[in-house]
Amino acid sequence: MSSYLELFLGPIKVLAWLILHFIWKIKKFEFQTLFRKSWEPSIYTEIKTLAQISKEDFRKLPQHLALVFHNFEEEQLLKAIILKNVARIITWAWMMDIHIISVYDEKGIIKTNASRMHKFITTLLEEVQAAQSAKNLKIKDLPSLKFCNFTFNNKFEGNYTLKIVLLGEDDGKQGIVSVTKDLFQKGLNYRPTNGLSEAFNNKALDFVTWETAINKNVGLDWCDTEPELMMVFGNVNSTLGFLPWHIRLTEIQYENFLAPYFVRVNLREFFGIIAKV
Amino acid sequence: MSWIKDQDDRSWVQKLCTAVLKQGLIPQHVGFILDGNRRYARGQNLQTVEGHRKGFEKLSDTLRWCLDLGITEVTVFVFSIENFKRSEEEVSGLMKLAKEKFQKLLDEEENLMNEGVCVQIVGDWSLVPEDLRILMAKAMYMTRNNTRAKLNVAFAYTSRNEITRGMKLIHQGLLDGSILEDDVDCKLLEESFYILPSKPLDILVRTSGEKRLSDFLLWQSAETVLCFTNVLWPEFTYWHLLSVVFQFQIDKRNLMHLNLKANDLQVTDLAMEQRQHKFIEKIRQQQWKIIADDASRINSSL
Numbered sequence: 001m002s003s004y005l006e007l008f009l010g011p012i013k014v015l016a017w018l019i020l021h022f023i024w025k026i027k028k029f030e031f032q033t034l035f036r037k038s039w040e041p042s043i044y045t046e047i048k049t050l051a052q053i054s055k056e057d058f059r060k061l062p063q064h065l066a067l068v069f070h071n072f073e074e075e076q077l078l079k080a081i082i083l084k085n086v087a088r089i090i091t092w093a094w095m096m097d098i099h100i101i102s103v104y105d106e107k108g109i110i111k112t113n114a115s116r117m118h119k120f121i122t123t124l125l126e127e128v129q130a131a132q133s134a135k136n137l138k139i140k141d142l143p144s145l146k147f148c149n150f151t152f153n154n155k156f157e158g159n160y161t162l163k164i165v166l167l168g169e170d171d172g173k174q175g176i177v178s179v180t181k182d183l184f185q186k187g188l189n190y191r192p193t194n195g196l197s198e199a200f201n202n203k204a205l206d207f208v209t210w211e212t213a214i215n216k217n218v219g220l221d222w223c224d225t226e227p228e229l230m231m232v233f234g235n236v237n238s239t240l241g242f243l244p245w246h247i248r249l250t251e252i253q254y255e256n257f258l259a260p261y262f263v264r265v266n267l268r269e270f271f272g273i274i275a276k277v
Numbered sequence: 278m279s280w281i282k283d284q285d286d287r288s289w290v291q292k293l294c295t296a297v298l299k300q301g302l303i304p305q306h307v308g309f310i311l312d313g314n315r316r317y318a319r320g321q322n323l324q325t326v327e328g329h330r331k332g333f334e335k336l337s338d339t340l341r342w343c344l345d346l347g348i349t350e351v352t353v354f355v356f357s358i359e360n361f362k363r364s365e366e367e368v369s370g371l372m373k374l375a376k377e378k379f380q381k382l383l384d385e386e387e388n389l390m391n392e393g394v395c396v397q398i399v400g401d402w403s404l405v406p407e408d409l410r411i412l413m414a415k416a417m418y419m420t421r422n423n424t425r426a427k428l429n430v431a432f433a434y435t436s437r438n439e440i441t442r443g444m445k446l447i448h449q450g451l452l453d454g455s456i457l458e459d460d461v462d463c464k465l466l467e468e469s470f471y472i473l474p475s476k477p478l479d480i481l482v483r484t485s486g487e488k489r490l491s492d493f494l495l496w497q498s499a500e501t502v503l504c505f506t507n508v509l510w511p512e513f514t515y516w517h518l519l520s521v522v523f524q525f526q527i528d529k530r531n532l533m534h535l536n537l538k539a540n541d542l543q544v545t546d547l548a549m550e551q552r553q554h555k556f557i558e559k560i561r562q563q564q565w566k567i568i569a570d571d572a573s574r575i576n577s578s579l
Contacts, residue, residue, distance in 0.1 A: 009296075016300075017301055024527060173466075173499060176440065176444070176496075177463055184448055184458070185458075187448075207441060210444065235531045236532050238500065238503055240500060244498075244499055247490060247495060250490070
């Protein structure tokens with residue numbers, strides 16, 4: 001009798017599960033986002049809003065912002081648009097006086113397009129200045145831009161006012177493994193006269209030595225702080241391997257409207273997340 | 278109060294919803310950051326340690342619910358190394374509570390063996406007071422062969438401390454020739470964290486509205502669904518747990534669609550695998566020996 005009951009109830013449970021997930025899909029962002037317009041806004045349309053934002057609008061402005069992007073493969077055909085929109089989000093962050101920005105996608109696509117990103121960001125920053133001038137707004141000085149783990153912009157000698165770190169999966173766990181091996185080699189090769197720190201002479205390396213090496217490996221030795229805020233753009237709330245060592249106290253913000261087609265994020269939504277910190 | 282509640286006190290509606298959810302994937306390993314005990318105590322005009330006591334009661338409920346749902350491994354963040362910086366009164370209250378609860382765990386040996394629960398304490402044991410360490414060692418040693426479910430208690434734990442200790446073990450292995458440099462990969466480093474092997478973390482839950490990992494399972498949560506909920510831990514209900522499972526089912530599907538590559542996909546040779554396996558077994562045996570020695574001291578210390 002109970003087996004007949006189970007035979008009867010089994011399909012009902014499956015149906016109920018399917019209905020539950022279907023209702024969730026209707027309620028959630030996938031359907032809302034599908035109806036969002038895909039557009040490439042000009043910085044001119046956003047410049048007035050950006051000009052109205054001040055430090056007083058934020059309870060606590062993060063010094064270091066991490067941007068984590070998922071779902072790249074689906075957008076491969078639109079790669080240029082993706083990179084331009086990443087550059088646009090970085091420009092918004094800089095206009096809000098955030099000076100250190102880490103950008104991560106697990107496949108490292110943004111990192112491999114570093115020189116294009118550099119070009120898009122510098123172009124956008126110049127457009128910001130031009131737009132500010134055209135609209136008679138206070139002109140924000142162009143930042144001295146540094147891509148922390150790349151060397152193609154190292155002619156400037158001074159304090160960089162906008163530091164960008166491009167990261168991929170190899171910088172996360174694999175980066176820590178690489179540091180483990182590298183420190184072992186340094187310990188083996190330590191001699192008092194070869195310029196290595198005395199710390200390597202002590203086989204029991206201290207925590208500071210480990211941490212310094214991990215930071216240097218990913219280009220964060222230039223930066224004073226770990227990410228205070230992480231914004232996850234994609235359709236799943238996960239860091240997907242972003243620098244596990246560095247997110248100890250990072251606030252992780254994941255919102256429906258950031259996913260999955262992040263190219264459709266608008267400035268007010270971005271501002272809203274930063275203001276909530 | 279028992280570590281794992283004896284009775285199943287779910288309503289028929291909750292059981293029905295559970296039966297429906299079980300048609301999909303159930304997470305096998307869930308991590309909990311049990312946040313909100315102190316805020317709960319303040320809200321209820323209780324002493325802080327009473328808030329922690331209520332938190333423990335809720336843990337007991339949650340472990341029973343997890344067993345009933347089919348979640349076979351749970352990791353809970355009980356005490357951070359950073360918590361040693363709190364007031365002396367609170368720290369000593371927490372140590373006293375921990376000692377009481379671990380003693381209770383030992384008193385429930387029969388129940389734990391019947392339920393088949395294996396207990397593992399993860400953290401920096403060198404920071405734990407000796408009397409508590411002995412109780413923890415006995416609990417681990419007593420349940421080491423249980424296989425039905427696993428409870429990892431993170432005590433005197435931070436993830437950075439865990440990663441650093443793993444890196445130091447790897448260094449020691451490289452120095453004494455147990456492993457070669459090419460043997461060192463993400464999987465080897467992760468296995469050096471644990472005395473008992475652990476399943477991949479499926480979902481990490483934090484209560485009380487904070488959206489931080491606070492140095493908990495930073496390494497393990499790299500490809501994990503994160504679930505932040507506003508409820509304070511002592512007010513966590515079965516419905517909250519069901520919504521966690523539901524979120525896991527949604528997000529796991531999306532995670533799988535991302536076609537994440539495994540961390541070390543390169544072909545490993547048999548000799549390398551044997552060296553890695555021997556190295557891990559060696560360090561685990563050394564750690565078990567210390568635990569067995571501590572566990573055997575329990576009669577002399579009581």
